[in-house]
Amino acid sequence: MRNLKLIIQREYLARVRNKTFIIMTFLSPLILVGMFALIAYLSMLNSSEQRIIGLYDETKMFASEFKDQEQVQYLDLSGKTFEEAKKMVNEQEYYGLIYIPENINWDVEGVQFFGKESPGLGTIQAIEKTIADRLTRQELIERGIDVNQLNEAKTEVRIEIQNFSGERTSKMSNYIKMFFGGAAGYLLMMFIIIYGNMVMRSVIEEKTNRIIEIIVSSVKPIQLMMGKVLGTSLAGITQFTIWVLLAGVLAITSFYVLGIDIFTVQKSQLETVEQIAQPEIAQLVMDVINLPILSLVIFFLIYFIGGYFLYSAIYAAIGAAVDSETDTQQFMFPVILPLMLGIYMGFFSVIENPHGSISTIFSMIPLTSPIVMLMRIPFGVPWWELAISVGLLIITNFGVIWLAAKIYRVGILMYGKKASYKELFKWLKY
Amino acid sequence: MENLLVAENIYKQFGNFTALNNVSIAIPRGSIFGLLGPNGAGKTTLLRIINQITMPDKGQVYLDGKPLHPKDIAHIGYLPEERGLYKSMRVGEQALYLARLKGLSKAEAKERLEYWFERLQIEGWWDKKIQELSKGMAQKIQFIITVLHRPKLLIFDEPFSGFDPVNAGLIKNEILQLKEEGATILFSTHRMESVEELCDYMALIHQSNKLLDGKVSEIKRAYKSNTYEVGLESENNTVLLNELKEKFVIGNTNFKSINDDLKLTIQLNNGETPNQLLDYLIGKARINHFVEVIPSVNDIFIKTVTQNA
Numbered sequence: 221m222r223n224l225k226l227i228i229q230r231e232y233l234a235r236v237r238n239k240t241f242i243i244m245t246f247l248s249p250l251i252l253v254g255m256f257a258l259i260a261y262l263s264m265l266n267s268s269e270q271r272i273i274g275l276y277d278e279t280k281m282f283a284s285e286f287k288d289q290e291q292v293q294y295l296d297l298s299g300k301t302f303e304e305a306k307k308m309v310n311e312q313e314y315y316g317l318i319y320i321p322e323n324i325n326w327d328v329e330g331v332q333f334f335g336k337e338s339p340g341l342g343t344i345q346a347i348e349k350t351i352a353d354r355l356t357r358q359e360l361i362e363r364g365i366d367v368n369q370l371n372e373a374k375t376e377v378r379i380e381i382q383n384f385s386g387e388r389t390s391k392m393s394n395y396i397k398m399f400f401g402g403a404a405g406y407l408l409m410m411f412i413i414i415y416g417n418m419v420m421r422s423v424i425e426e427k428t429n430r431i432i433e434i435i436v437s438s439v440k441p442i443q444l445m446m447g448k449v450l451g452t453s454l455a456g457i458t459q460f461t462i463w464v465l466l467a468g469v470l471a472i473t474s475f476y477v478l479g480i481d482i483f484t485v486q487k488s489q490l491e492t493v494e495q496i497a498q499p500e501i502a503q504l505v506m507d508v509i510n511l512p513i514l515s516l517v518i519f520f521l522i523y524f525i526g527g528y529f530l531y532s533a534i535y536a537a538i539g540a541a542v543d544s545e546t547d548t549q550q551f552m553f554p555v556i557l558p559l560m561l562g563i564y565m566g567f568f569s570v571i572e573n574p575h576g577s578i579s580t581i582f583s584m585i586p587l588t589s590p591i592v593m594l595m596r597i598p599f600g601v602p603w604w605e606l607a608i609s610v611g612l613l614i615i616t617n618f619g620v621i622w623l624a625a626k627i628y629r630v631g632i633l634m635y636g637k638k639a640s641y642k643e644l645f646k647w648l649k650y
Numbered sequence: 651m652e653n654l655l656v657a658e659n660i661y662k663q664f665g666n667f668t669a670l671n672n673v674s675i676a677i678p679r680g681s682i683f684g685l686l687g688p689n690g691a692g693k694t695t696l697l698r699i700i701n702q703i704t705m706p707d708k709g710q711v712y713l714d715g716k717p718l719h720p721k722d723i724a725h726i727g728y729l730p731e732e733r734g735l736y737k738s739m740r741v742g743e744q745a746l747y748l749a750r751l752k753g754l755s756k757a758e759a760k761e762r763l764e765y766w767f768e769r770l771q772i773e774g775w776w777d778k779k780i781q782e783l784s785k786g787m788a789q790k791i792q793f794i795i796t797v798l799h800r801p802k803l804l805i806f807d808e809p810f811s812g813f814d815p816v817n818a819g820l821i822k823n824e825i826l827q828l829k830e831e832g833a834t835i836l837f838s839t840h841r842m843e844s845v846e847e848l849c850d851y852m853a854l855i856h857q858s859n860k861l862l863d864g865k866v867s868e869i870k871r872a873y874k875s876n877t878y879e880v881g882l883e884s885e886n887n888t889v890l891l892n893e894l895k896e897k898f899v900i901g902n903t904n905f906k907s908i909n910d911d912l913k914l915t916i917q918l919n920n921g922e923t924p925n926q927l928l929d930y931l932i933g934k935a936r937i938n939h940f941v942e943v944i945p946s947v948n949d950i951f952i953k954t955v956t957q958n959a
Contacts, residue, residue, distance in 0.1 A: 226750055234739070430734030434795070437701045437728040438751040440720075633703070635732065646665055 223439045224447050231451025235418060236458060245459050249466050271315040271343075276305045278322040285354045286318075292343070306334060315339065318347060397598035398571055400511055404520050405566050405595040409559050412528050412590070415456045416535035416555075419448055420548065423539030423632070432632045441629040446621075449532045453525060460524070464517060511598055519597055519606070526613040527590030531555065533617075533624035540631030541639040541647075562591035574599035584609050586616035623648065654679040654834045655700065655803055660709035662695055669695040670706070671858040677803075677836055677851065682829055684849035684866075685838040686951060691855045693838040694731060697807055700836075701728045713803070724753045727801035731808045731838075733792050735780045742776035745795055752799040759798065766794045770820070786817050793821055797828060804828060806837040810844060822848070842948040852947070854954055861954050866947070873945045873953070876918045878927065879903050881911035881939030890934060897930075909938050 235241055274297045277283055286294040295314070297305040302319070309317040316335030331351060333339060360367055423445075426432045435444055538551040565588060569578040574596050583593040583601075589609045593601065630647040631639065639647075655677040662670040670692045677683045687693050698704040700711055702718060711718040713725065736744055742763070749759035767773050770790050780788055789812060797804060809825070810818045825848065829835055839845065845852055845866070853863035862869065884890045891912060894900055901915035912935075918927060924942070931937055945953075 223751055226747065230747055234736075425736075429737060430730075430732045431736055433698075433703070433730035433732055434728070434734075434748065434792070435751065436703050437726070437730070438723055438748070633698070 224443050224450075227439065227444060227447025228451040228454070231422070231448050232454045234422070235452055235455035241455065241459070245462055249463060249470075272312075273315050273343075274305060274309045274317040275320075276300075276302055276317060277320045279320055281358075282320060282351060282354055285350050292346075309334065310336070315343075320351070394599075396508060397511065398595075400508075400513075400516065401570065401595035401598040402567060404516055404597075405591040406563065408520060408524055408527060408594055409563055409591055411456055411460070411524055412531045412559060413556070415452055415528055416532045418455075419452050419532040420535040420539035421545065422448055422452070423536050423628075424542065424545055424548075427540070427632060427635075428544065436632065441632060442625045445533075445536050445625055445628050449529060449536060452532065453528055456524065456528065457521065460521070512600075516594070516597055520594060522610060523590035523594055523613075526586075526610065526617060529617050530586060530613070530620055531559075533621045537624035537627040537631065537644075540628040541634075541644055543635065558587035559591065562588035566592045566595040570595045570599075575601075580605065584612060586613045589613055652679050653677060654714060655836070656712040656715075657696070657700065658710050658712070660696065660699060660711070661707045662692075662699065662704065663707055668858050670699075672709075673855065673858075673860045674709075675853045675860070675863060677834060679834055680829065680832060681850040682825070682835045682837070682848050684845040684852040685836060685855065686840065686842070686845060686852055686947070687838075687855035688840060688955065692858045693855055694807060696855070697728070697730075697805055697836075697838055700805065701726060724799060725802045726805060727752075727796040727799065727803070728805045729792060729796040729807060729809060731811070733789075735788055735791060737781045738779060740776070741778050741780065741783070741791060744780065745791060745798075748795045749798050754799055762798050763794065766798065770794065770824075785812055786814055789813060790817065790821075793824070797824075797833075800833075802834060804833050804835045806835070808839055808841075809837055810839075810841065842946065842951055845947045854951065856955050856958055859958075861958055862950075869950060870944055870947075873950050874943065875945075876922075877901075877915050877943040878918070878924060879905065879913075879915050879939065879941045879943050880931070880937065881905065881907050881909065881913055882931065882935040883909055883911055883938060884935035887912045893934070905939065907939060911938055913939075915943060 270293065271291060272293045272295055274295050275283065275286055277296070277298045280298060283296045283298065288294060292315075297308065297317070300308070306317060308314075313336075316333055316339055319332040319334065321330040333344070333347070357367060360370065426435070439447075534555055538548055538555070541551070542548050562582065565578065565582045569576060569582070570592065573579060579592060579596060582588045583596055583605070589612070593606070593609050626648050627644055631644075653676045655675075657673065657675050660670050660673045662668075673692070673696060675683075675685070675696075685693050685696065695704065699706050700718075702720060702723065713719075713722050739747075745763050746756065746759050749763065750756060754762070764773075767775065770793075772787070772790060775783070775787070775791075780791075783791075793809075796806075804825075806825070809821060813821060822844075825835060825837075837844075837848075849866050851864065852866050852869065854861045882890065891900070891914075894914070894916065898919065899917040901917070903913050903915045905913060907913070916927065918924070924940075928937070928940065
């Protein structure tokens, strides 16, 4: 036990003192915020671009329908010949030319768009809708239907979702749950890959440095492996804690800027919030506040530890089986695969149906459960499902660590031998 | 003679490959024991078994008469052949860590490290990183770490590989000094001259089998062939040579001499003594040189290995 503590201490310090670790811990939140800002800025830049689209309308019906918008300006070229109009659009580098043939009423497919490059989907949809609306109106009038009456008769429904404990929720809140669950699941995957890789690199380092035999003459290989896994996980928890604290500071600051005092807001005090802020923002804030943030953070840690132990034991065994990082490729794919599967399963099936059988099954299978379950947690998961999922994860951990330790024990003392799967299987029996 | 370490009937297999086949060795307390063998003979596997890094398939190792126990690690110091240190850790920090893994307290480890750093004249290295040191310098640190916890049994696997002659000499003297202080030393090598110089006992392992072991002087005695190297001066060397050839097995040899000698090795017949040879030669020539030919460990090694190939 004393040695395990020493190893954990050394491994932890080796990770935390690493320059990359320090930089990543404090820089990546900045990079993240910066990236969002950049995306927002770029999409603003993109939409401020002015486009001119020429209109060649043989029916003379549509010129008034195409109204200039902030980004698109329509230019009626129907006065010219079609060839002239085309030439002009090309020479002036307009965005494109809409051609509406005379017999449009009977042949809706005759509308054409000419342009240097194929136009964006949004632009095309807008043009199609404008023409279709006009034609529909024409049809309605011809059939003697009053357009105003029709518009008045249209109704709109917004379902208000409410759970049994009476909390109000909305479609928006489902997106927020998905966002937080998805972010947590994705972060967990990144953590597992990053910290698993750290463990693997550190095993390879000890092998290539040839210090390994000096150490295993003092401690059992399993002690070294577990010390490494534990020490590195503490570094991960340190990083996560720093990020949660930074996010907390950021959240409180932004709430303060929005004019909401986070410390006085209670779940039932929606009205207070509504009085202060705009209703939509208030609802958004309430949705975020109503999220099980605490249990999300706690289960993030539980699943991080469980999932990380599972995978980093495998990473450690891989590190022991190879002589250099370049040899790890053949073993990496089977490790990454279940993680990827978890992410995709999460994004596709949890959005669709957070409590459906696929989501439930994948949140039980230990290789994917840390990711999928985290995505489900914001939607509310019964405690017994959590218990089964965590229980299975723990049991699998024991099995995998036991197998990994066997490979590790043999692998660390093998030099210059490129291990195959067959070889690894043999090591299990040594 | 009391043995500090006894390994009895050790078997070890890796898959279909037999690394050790019924190997037994006994290391007397306070001796220097040389484990010899060509590369791949199984020396390192045996050392790993003694260090409890690998478990034998069959057989038992005893330390001080008791079966080896995990906590005996504290009584053994091991300098493996494949040795290195953490590149990015500082020398002092690293030495402290490794010493504490051997069971020393922090204060104790620090005190002893300071003693050894001074003794090997490397006081200024404490805060250096290993990557700033040369290979020989790093090996000094490894040596210190091996002996720091004052183990009863010291195991060196190819201790002199990678050392320059000055440092090799320094380490050799330290090993002898440790022996004086009561340590028992096991070292494995394929460099015969170091066995010749240092070892009291030896064992020879070849292709997973132990071919021979015992006291170095006794092995040499067993391997000597009753042969003498002589330098003779006579009036007619050719006549003398022919005369000798009839009575003994004669071989060629060379040694430094200021005289115009007939240089020969003479192997005596069974039961004959060197005195009888001298008696015989005295009447025939002037004897300038007369030495018993003692086989070197290298000769014994080559002879045994080729015999068993």
